[in-house]
Amino acid sequence: MHRLLISSSDLLDKLITLFKTALDNEQPAECQRICYLIRHWIQEFWVMFRLHHNLSDNLDQFREFIREQGQEHLCSFLETKWINERDWSWKASQKIKANCSKKRKVSLLFDHLEPIELAEHLTYLEFKSFCRISFLDYQNYIHNCCMKDIPMMERSIALCNGISQWVQLMVLSRPTAQLRAEVFTKFIHVAQSLHLMHNYNTLMAVVGGLCHSSISRLKDTTSHVPSEVTKVLNEMTDLLSSCRNYDNYRHAYNRCTGFKIPILGVHLKDLISVNEAMSDYVEDNKINVQKLQALYNHINELIQLQQIPPRLEANKDLVHLLTLSLDLYYTEDEIYELSYAREPKNFLFFVNLAPKPDPRTISKHVQRMVDSVFKNYDHDENGFISQEEFEKIAASFPFSFCVMDKEKEGLVSREEITAYFMRASVICSKLGLGFVHNFQEATYMKPTFCDNCSGFLWGVIRQGYRCKDCGMNCHKLCKDQVAFECKKNTKVTNATDSPTPSSTPVSMGGFGVMRFITTINYFSDTHVHALSHSRNKCVSLPRVPINTHSHLK
Incomplete structure (x- = not known):
């Protein structure tokens, strides 16, 4: 170490x-x-x-x-x-490069195989790939905090991704929903066999492929899947969930004895956690031997698993054919194109029926804004501010119309300002202006599904995107296709604090009203105070961008 x-x-x-x-x-x-x-x-x-x-x-x-x-x-x-006489079973300088010239066809020659046979041969390939990872590879990973220039780890990850893509394409290759449901069901049985064989890494790949949004969006297909099969899928998803740091998987993994293939990504994450949590040196600049021992124990546990081969016999010809089938090199976009070709997206047209604004809520926010204005501008406390000062304030809002100075004295009263904002709320409500989603990449700590396609958000970290304003969760490729407008939800919590799907965001009186209230919240006492210091300067204040939410409270 x-x-x-x-x-x-x-x-x-x-x-x-x-x-x-x-x-x-x-x-x-x-x-x-x-x-x-x-x-x-x-x-x-x-x-x-x-x-x-x-x-x-x-x-x-x-x-x-x-x-x-x-x-x-x-x-x-x-x-x-x-040393020179030792068998050199792999080349350290070997790099994995995608061979785009290969024929990209999905092999359908596995229909005659039982799920247990497929599981055994996938396990055979997985174990061979797992055994190639050496003690030195794990050390390099800890040192570099990534898999770059570690070919054996790259090969293992490529195999896992290949299996996941192969599962998706095997389902999507069937022309009818009934046939796709049959393939889907078969791979659920393959996943069950992998679970019984304690091959958790391939199990993760298979379940990940079945839960991928390109498959889960196929509503006609899932309608033909038996309920008991869906129940098994939910159990597998719960087993592999990242909730509580993969607590369910860790319990199942620790109960296993003998042969087992761990989820490599989870244990690599543990290595990085130990390396970051413990210091390299202790007092008097001495090496922290406890840290090196802890890292060694983690690595040695993985190396010891390579000494326990699976009890199965693999057909070499079938292994070769399966290896070629997994070497697909399809892109995510190409898989999605095939998915939409099988079941085109149904575009539903919704009538935007905004709820009636709540007068008490609007009045409360308007009154708060007016109080802030007069606190910072009405220095003599006579109940008026100048027309010039108010125009500077109004210039920072996403709406603008004339302010009536009834007395024509260049002064605006509290009642006139209140009426101004109340009128603005009515105009914005009639326009029906909604927020654009403010999606940010998020890590979910428990099973979460896409609110656009209902697919599972799969992965160890950064599984999907979450709207910071309304809490909507979706896949990377779904975030640009969301048909629902954003409604700010004041009760949204951070994505890392156990987020849950939010399909019904809280509204406080319509899209336009929400824009108005949020603008008022943005224009807090602090901002009004800042504007008051610049009222004597000949500068025009910029308007608040309509779709900018990173600055809104």
């Missing part, structure tokens, strides 16, 4: 320095202990000595130094010639 703090070359230099110090102090036992440590390093992590040539060169120089000091018997501990 030293590579998280210092390089291998620096570690070797420190050990050589300790060896020389022990040699000068005539401590042969200490010299031997250092050589034993280096031997353990070479035997357990020989890959590092093969990857880093400077490490091997420094070790050769160290052996020469030992011989010169008459310690020939210690050189045998530092021998590395046998």
